Amino acid sequence: MAAPRFRDCLAKPIIDILAVVRSLGELDARSDAMMALGYEPMGEFGIAGRRFFAKGGAIHRTHHIHAYELGHVEIAAHLDFRDYLRAHPGQARRYADRKARLAEQHRHDIEAYIAGKGPLVKELLESARQWRGA
Known part of the structure; x- marks a missing residue:
C-alpha cells in the first residue's frame, strides 16, 4: 500500500x-x-x-x-488565534485557502507546508492580539 x-x-x-x-x-x-x-x-x-x-x-x-x-505565553496565543478566526470568517477562509494551496504544492513535505503557513499565521496572530486588546 x-x-x-x-x-x-x-x-x-x-x-x-x-x-x-x-x-x-x-x-x-x-x-x-x-x-x-x-x-x-x-x-x-x-x-x-x-x-x-x-x-x-x-x-x-x-x-x-x-x-x-x-x-505559558502560547496558551493565550492559541486561544486568541482561535477566537479571532471564529469572529472573522473572511480571515478564516483566507487561512483555509492558504492551507489548501500549500497542501497541494507540498504533498509530501510537511515541513514546507508548515513553513508556508508561517507568515500568514504570524500576521493573523498579530491581528488577533490587537483585536483581543481592543
Whole structure:
C-alpha cells in the first residue's frame, strides 16, 4: 500500500486540544498512560515549552494535544488565534485557502507546508492580539 499523500489528509478533521498542566515533568512521566490512550508523544515538536501528542497515526490522525504549563505565553496565543478566526470568517477562509494551496504544492513535505503557513499565521496572530486588546 502506498503512503498517503499529504493532500489526502486535508479534508480529514483533526481535533486540536489545548491542555494546561501544572508540570511538564509530571506529564512526561505519564507518557505511557498517554500511549495507552492511543497518543504518540512527540516532545516539543518545534515549540519550546510544549508537549505535543498525536492520535491516529499518519493515515487516520484524529487528535492533537498541545500541552503547556500554566502561564505559558502560547496558551493565550492559541486561544486568541482561535477566537479571532471564529469572529472573522473572511480571515478564516483566507487561512483555509492558504492551507489548501500549500497542501497541494507540498504533498509530501510537511515541513514546507508548515513553513508556508508561517507568515500568514504570524500576521493573523498579530491581528488577533490587537483585536483581543481592543
